[in-house]
Amino acid sequence: METVRPGCFRAVVSVPLGRLTYSFLVDGQPKYNPDCPTLVNEAGVRVNVRHGGSDGDCDGEADEEWGKGRPSRARRVLSQVSGLDLYSQHSTSDIVSMLVFRFFYLAMIPAGAYYFFWLSVRGGNRQAPVCWVVFVMSEILSFVSALISLFGMWKPIKRRWRSLDALRPALPVADWPTVDVIICHYKEDTEQLRQTIRAAMKLDYPAHLLHILIADDGFFPTSKMVERSDIGLALYQTCVEEAGYDPLLEETMNERGLVEHYTVKAGDDLPRHDCAVEAHQFEFGPYGADMYGPGALPRLSLVARVKPADAHNKAGNINNVLSNSNAEGKIVLFLDADMKPVESYLLRVLPLMLEEQRSDSLQSQLIQAEDPELGAGTSKSWQINRDIGFVGCPQRFANVSGDHPDYCAHRNAIYYDGICTGRDGFGMTDFVGTNACWRREVLNEIGGFVYGSVTEDTLTSNEVHRRGYISRYADEDLCWGEAPVTVAAALLQRQRWAKGAIMNGMRIFKGAAKERKEMLLSREKPSELSEFYAYRRQQRKPNNTFVSTMFWLDSTLYPLLGWGAFGYVFCAIFHLITAQAPISPTSTQSLAGAFVTYYLIRYGAFFSAFYEVNMTDVLRSQQCWFSYSFAHTVGVWDALFGGAKFGWVANTGQRHRRSWLEWFNILTLGALLSGIVWRLFAFIVIEEACSPYENFGAVAFGGYVAWMMAPVALVSLNERLSSADESEREGKPMPVPTPIIAAALTILGVVFLSGWANARCGIEARG
Template sequence: MARRASNRHAAGVLGRTNESATAQSPTMVLFVLLGVLGIVAYGSFLLNPANRGDLLPWLLVIGAESVLVLTALLSMWTILAGAQDPRDYAYHRAKELLFDGRFIRQAALEQDPTRWPLRVAGEPVDVDVFITTYGEDLAVIRRTVQAAVGMHGRHRTYVLDDGLSDDVRRIARASGAHYFRRPSRDHAKAGNVNAALARTTGQFFVILDADFVASERFLVETLPFFSRRTVAFVQTPQAYGNLTNFISRGAAYMQTVFYKLIQPGRNRFNAAFCVGTNVMFRRSAIEDIGGMYTKSASEDVWTSLELHERGWRSVFLPEILAIGDAPETIAAYAKQQLRWATGGFEILLTHNPFGFRRRLTLDQRLQYFATATHYLTGIATALLLLVPPLEIFLDLRPMTLGITPLTWALYYAGFYGLQIGLAFYAVGSFRIETLLLSACSFPIYLKAISNVITGRKTTWSVTGAKGKSSSPFNYIVPQMLTFLFLALTSVVGVWRDMDNGVFTLASAWNITNSLIIALFIGFAAREHAQMKREARVARRLTRVPTAPVDHVSPVPALALQQDDRMAGVA
């Protein structure tokens, strides 16, 4: 029941994407315009020579805020492009002709939509559905496979098992799916998909991660776009049904603005990119670029980039057609963000979108530049953490003494307050989890850019895997050291202010930073305690015999089928 309630919650939050697919509301446009005004006012304040303080902290503030301002402007430009509904007349006409009603009646297939032949542009087509697995929980895999097999439209479902599990093989066969196991795990997920493409023949193929349960209407809603022969892939949003703890909620809501506003806006520029799951590809397009990109752990965005450079088109359909699992632990979140950030920095440093050799439109260059620089915002956070200690220990200030804390706060709020307001409007409420995760993820992004600069490879990891648990404290050593430094700095700052009889902005700023990281460490401690409790329970259950996997009662294929919004009803 908790899982089903979570699925409905995901539908309620991200499913509203559909409601605004055709145009931006006047309120959203107003927020964006006010946000731009706030950026201009804040930028003018910082760059005014009369306001400049000591050089080092001023440069830190200018560098960090420049990254944040540029990211905000690029995002707002994309949002103002409008969430134009990609479902035009050609799409609806192709959808009407997707099934041959006369043949279905003659073959007596009315009661089995999974066997209805699919047609695109009047021609029969074959569709393959690839479910990539690598050690995920068996119950998770089972419900994903069952849902994929049950999708409307004739298709073949393949479980691509890099986990080499006989239990997964039995699940696939019991569910009516094919099972593939390759001899090596070269190139991780991209290599897994490429190996399957070499053994299948469908003109179109779907990629689903092992934890994403697809709607029965997934093929019906995505395939009609391919009536346009230049469309390489159709991407749908990632939505999550496991919003049960601090990490999963924070990680899920961090992506809401992206899927609700950014990706739809990128349709206008032919720059929406693949996110690795819940996506349908045209086989000939992938063959045109030599297969899924294998030189990066972020194969999704790199494959999109190569397709766009070859002149192919992409479509983002703002309709939730699958629900999956967000990372539930700090370890899973850190690995996910490290992989995504590394992919972005790889594009920035090794394949600059503005390079002369890039075969992209100006709009596409801007959008891929925004993607490549997005995670610099996390590094900007680290730079801003250094500003208060410089004043507390060295009496170095970014702004002149003539600038009062109230003046600074007004300009600062004009920028950040409006950004938070925009996110608040998009998400529907303020999420403290997202704020804490964003503020405390800077070590991940510093490691990502370091990996790219030094050429260190980032391994591919599974978000939903339930393998050996690892203490969250193994992943937050930099945050704990930062907290110790900031806590000591706060003590020094308060002591200094008591001597001077004035409570300074630097001390308030530093204390706030300390509290934010302290809250994050507190959540890590709670997760660590929960993991220890679960380990004790698991040890007690090791002596209890379990039923063979073939005899486990099937899991309901798709909780979201009970919600029209999640069933993909046009």
């Protein structure tokens, strides 16, 4: 291989037509490329092979790389169709469910096209044109939402797990990368943060390779204010207690008044000014030889900033730590203040950032004896995968796990247990702001966290993917936090997410990312190795254009596509008031051929995609699609007309016990229940028990929508009306006196049936 120009390489590839094996010629020597399929030939030499072929029938032959026989021809064909790794640990059900999903997903397109044709030409109720049109628009929005969001489940990945201390061949501890753990804090309770600090300091990782940094944005309360806040003092005391060392005590013992482990950077000494006027760093040790002593704790630092006028919120806080402190780890783990990692977090996640490096591979000729990101750079077996930007893992919440009810869908299992594994198959998993390990080199390349959105985490991952980097997903319970405990906090959180989604989408659409060149940190001339990996990423980008577009549409349009919920609510209430349905099929066969067929195929695609997700979580996600629609709409309005700023929302919800957003769910549920009562009354008194199908159809439709809206609305009512303690009413629905309601419904049911029998149409039916 030779360099033609920076980022462009030329290689001679010899692939005779009569053979299926080939190799790359590098300086006249045959080498194999690990990016292409390989096998070991009869001479014991590893060579590249065209997919599905070999020198002969090699079904079941031994492969030294894997230590087992190669898969059979049938399994290789099936794997090629399904997109699964041939050698991954997966069950037959994984392949079958993927193929079933692809069948239903593709079938959903023609089924949907025919359904909308039927709905527009044959099945609509032209006697209720407003309800009909609204229903059609809602169905279109729902179909587009399903088409876009389910695409990400085309090839989900179930990764093989391995631990950093159990790699084969082994990776010496001396070659493990240095890690900075950045814990973001603003106004969260310091006792809650204390638990996160303790969890980070207990990580099963060499202490001298760890550096815990508290990125505190509440130490100095306002822009350009240098007086420490009360919460800043409390946080400082917390760090002193956890580390057992107070750097400010040195000031009284030093004749010059110098404090060795308390530094302030300002003016020309500040590397980056867009995120801080001053950067204050407190070092709590250990130092020097103490870092390597038995039982030593990791280094602990507190980094605060005096904010500029435009502080850029969390993104500015993180960029201040990355650029203006002494954080220099090759890997950066980001955590929210309430997210506590398990001890094995780094051991489980870091292997996903590595790739095996063989001495006779193409890359080894470029790397030679240098790997600046992996420890001492002496490992001949492993190296950091330069194509990876970050590796994330799901957020788990202790207060809604296990048997704890999750009426507000905080577990978000559809996303974390389903969609993220699907996007991992494309190497484009989103960054959710916490629980992710990043390569510092990638962060330096993009200039740190990207500004311009209230959801800077997603915007930053979009920028990384735009440059051709991939991301991976560790689908394991490695971090535990606390979900919002009130409906108000949950609604405000969803409002912020919706606002950020629209802001991110507009930014990408306008191509604003290309205008950030002046914000990039200064970099040295790229090495030949860096150019090689940049070339690999550029080669991959065109293949990801369609995938990137689909994921951009999914991430941007979900608040808008949720407007279909408004349409269903309107149609349900209209149907209850007037007994006029939005559809009017001419026959059962017509209904089955369009409506029933479409929904059978659509639900087949949905449930085959998320068959491993708990069904209760699936139900909660469907219910919250209705309950969060208004909050999403407010977020969209705020993004388009309300400006870029958004008030801080406490993750625990303690600062937001009430929100006017809750009234939409409460009033909608009240309107639906009132409509059901009205429809039953009108059926007996006004319509004299005639047209039972239209009336009971309205009750069924309204009852379904009310069921979708009820959980969140009842939790809101309980939080507002209950006299119980906060811990008893938060996150729990209003208690329903089931025996009393059952008795009342029994009596009313008998009265209703009696009225039906004695109404005009009831008497006529009896003859």
